[in-house]
Amino acid sequence: xxxxxxxxxxxxxxxxxxxxxxxxxxxxxxxxxxxxxxxxxxxxxxxxxxxxxxxxxxxxxxxxxxxxxxxxxxxxxxxxxxxxxxxxxxxxxxxxxxxxxxxxxxxxxxxxxxxxxxxxxxxxxxxxxxxxxxxxxxxxxxxxxxxxxxxxxxxxxxxxxxxxxxxxxxxxxxxxxxxxxxxxxxxxxxxxxxxxxxxxxxxxxxxxxxxxxxxxxxxxxxxxxxxxxxxxxxxxxxxxxxxxxxxxxxxxxxxxxxxxxxxxxxxxxxxxxxxxxxxxxxxxxxxxxxxxxxxxxxxxxxxxxxxxxxxxxxxxxxxxxxxxxxxxxxxxxxxxxxxxxxxxxxxxxxxxxxxxxxxxxxxxxxxxxxxxxxxxxxxxxxxx
Amino acid sequence: xxxxxxxxxxxxxxxxxxxxxxxxxxxxxxxxxxxxxxxxxxxxxxxxxxxxxxxxxxxxxxxxxxxxxxxxxxxxxxxxxxxxxxxxxxxxxxxxxxxxxxxxxxxxxxxxxxxxxxxxxxxxxxxxxxxxxxxxxxxxxxxxxxxxxxxxxxxxxxxxxxxxxxxxxxxxxxxxxxxxxxxxxxxxxxxxxxxxxxxxxxxxxxxxxxxxxxxxxxxxxxxxxxxxxxxxxxxxxxxxxxxxxxxxxxxxxxxxxxxxxxxxxxxxxxxxxxxxxxxxxxxxxxxxxxxxxxxxxxxxxxxxxxx
Numbered sequence: 001x002x003x004x005x006x007x008x009x010x011x012x013x014x015x016x017x018x019x020x021x022x023x024x025x026x027x028x029x030x031x032x033x034x035x036x037x038x039x040x041x042x043x044x045x046x047x048x049x050x051x052x053x054x055x056x057x058x059x060x061x062x063x064x065x066x067x068x069x070x071x072x073x074x075x076x077x078x079x080x081x082x083x084x085x086x087x088x089x090x091x092x093x094x095x096x097x098x099x100x101x102x103x104x105x106x107x108x109x110x111x112x113x114x115x116x117x118x119x120x121x122x123x124x125x126x127x128x129x130x131x132x133x134x135x136x137x138x139x140x141x142x143x144x145x146x147x148x149x150x151x152x153x154x155x156x157x158x159x160x161x162x163x164x165x166x167x168x169x170x171x172x173x174x175x176x177x178x179x180x181x182x183x184x185x186x187x188x189x190x191x192x193x194x195x196x197x198x199x200x201x202x203x204x205x206x207x208x209x210x211x212x213x214x215x216x217x218x219x220x221x222x223x224x225x226x227x228x229x230x231x232x233x234x235x236x237x238x239x240x241x242x243x244x245x246x247x248x249x250x251x252x253x254x255x256x257x258x259x260x261x262x263x264x265x266x267x268x269x270x271x272x273x274x275x276x277x278x279x280x281x282x283x284x285x286x287x288x289x290x291x292x293x294x295x296x297x298x299x300x301x302x303x304x305x306x307x308x309x310x311x312x313x314x315x316x317x318x319x320x321x322x323x324x325x326x327x328x329x330x331x332x333x334x335x336x337x338x339x340x341x342x343x344x345x346x347x348x349x350x351x352x353x354x355x356x357x358x359x360x361x362x363x364x365x366x367x368x369x370x371x372x373x374x375x376x377x378x379x380x381x382x383x384x
Numbered sequence: 385x386x387x388x389x390x391x392x393x394x395x396x397x398x399x400x401x402x403x404x405x406x407x408x409x410x411x412x413x414x415x416x417x418x419x420x421x422x423x424x425x426x427x428x429x430x431x432x433x434x435x436x437x438x439x440x441x442x443x444x445x446x447x448x449x450x451x452x453x454x455x456x457x458x459x460x461x462x463x464x465x466x467x468x469x470x471x472x473x474x475x476x477x478x479x480x481x482x483x484x485x486x487x488x489x490x491x492x493x494x495x496x497x498x499x500x501x502x503x504x505x506x507x508x509x510x511x512x513x514x515x516x517x518x519x520x521x522x523x524x525x526x527x528x529x530x531x532x533x534x535x536x537x538x539x540x541x542x543x544x545x546x547x548x549x550x551x552x553x554x555x556x557x558x559x560x561x562x563x564x565x566x567x568x569x570x571x572x573x574x575x576x577x578x579x580x581x582x583x584x585x586x587x588x589x590x591x592x593x594x595x596x597x598x599x600x601x602x603x604x605x606x607x608x609x610x611x612x613x614x615x616x617x618x619x620x621x622x623x624x625x626x627x628x629x630x631x632x633x634x635x636x637x638x639x640x641x642x643x644x645x646x647x648x649x650x651x652x653x654x655x656x657x658x659x660x661x662x663x664x665x666x667x668x669x670x671x672x673x674x675x676x677x678x679x680x681x682x683x684x685x686x687x688x689x690x691x
Contacts, residue, residue, distance in 0.1 A: 067588075067592060068591075069588055069591075088591075088596075089588070089591040089592060090590075090591045090592070090593075090594050090595055090596050090600075091594075093594070094592065095592070096589070096592040098585055098588070098589060100583075100585060102583070102585045102586055102588075102589040104586060104589070104590075104604055104608075105608065106607045106608055106610075115590070115593050115595075115603070116593035116594055118603075119593055119594035119595045119599060119603075120594055163593070164592075164593075167593075167594070173592075
């Protein structure tokens, strides 16, 4: 039975808001594999949270636990303070959009959208009125009478979206909803979903393996690897201040450079780059994990932070250009250090790049662009 | 027409299902060129022509030509209330058989899509094994069960549910029960194949939208398996219409079905033209039902119900 608490209040204004989600110590094993390994996270009411990670990272398992399709082995999930960990899926009153559109093929578009209202006992006339309204919010008002098979993929996914929000759930779950669409349509749908989310104030948990999608759409992104949260942060912090090697390598392009840590100083550490000139001072805020004196560590520099200078510049790292690749708005320059380490520099304004393979150059970057990762504090993280 | 073209432009959804040997046997999906198909089918159709179609047509022609040219044999079928009653009874018993087979068969077909491994193999074997034994044997088994000193009567008396042996055999009920049993696989297999093709995500979507198991079943699973249910029912109903062995062995001699009547006309009355007219009527009914069903199913395909 659908509980009375899940009855919609169709008369309420469009802005119904979202619910807060608390996940505590969630674990789920499939055989010997720990799909989710002690994950705790809070999603604020009205927040757009993306779960991002490679396949098998546990992001879908977390979503399925919230949805009620995979019951966790340990841990709890509550929505607005109500424990729903073991509540049947049909009583949770959540909205969900699946990867494949999953519109019921035997029902018209309008009846698909009205399905959730029908399950909640809303009378036929009223549910058709509300379904037509929901179709209008995804700009498909004239498609109600069609069958799902007569719509394009993008249209079907918009109908699925309308179907998931028509009964005003406070939480919308999305399981890679755009992965079946082509690129242009995907970008259009990203904006559509964002617009709808801010209009409804609904809490969204969005699973994706596409980092561009996660960074553009989400307020915060949880990066998952091997069933654990690597970092949960705003997109900008993830990109500029990754907290683990995995995140540094997973988000955007990164150069990994093995370095030798020298003596520690009051506000940082001296770091020796391979084939480099003198040791450089790296400030404490750019030292991640446990960086010990006189140990080996891994440094990262984003390719777009590197600029080319003269090879005899004493502050530059001298290198030999081993490849220049034109890619439209930028040029990728691959430079080899004396010890063979390769660094990639992404240079803007291709018309002004005048280096070619074999040239000696000096690599320059702002001091804060270099981050040094010591021993990992997050278990399960590994350098790519 | 717009509907048809629009649905044609949508790429055919590839429905993946466990590729068990049983499914491949049942559905066979390879595409062949027209010439290759014709070459492969030719021997079968040649045989069909010689041993089935030719005798059938010559038999039917006697119904129009003997003893006098015209529709005399057919008017006898419809004028005599005895024969009309036999035909109505045949339809009624076939309908009951279909309903009973559906009630028994749908849950089994549904179970077959849910279980895995050894249970699935056992269940499939239970459905298919009867197909490989003769109808005669299966009908004889019902005689053993239902006769006066049979297992069922003994059990009923032992339980105190019946004071004396009941007349179970040679009744309409016995015929319906035995025919439903014999024809059950023909109902289970199409329903199983329809259910197997419904992706799990539809049921998940229904649950997410607030449907409990019962409503998800009636609102989503059942409508999506409709094509399979109809084709299974049609198969059982049409087979039941012309069934001979089971009604002849365990039906009441006072309550003839049409196949038994035909046999009587041929073997006892030696009235071939009249028997041919009865067969003609039966064939017309079967053909009409098949055509109506084809219309219904192609409509179903259009709306994607077959997917």
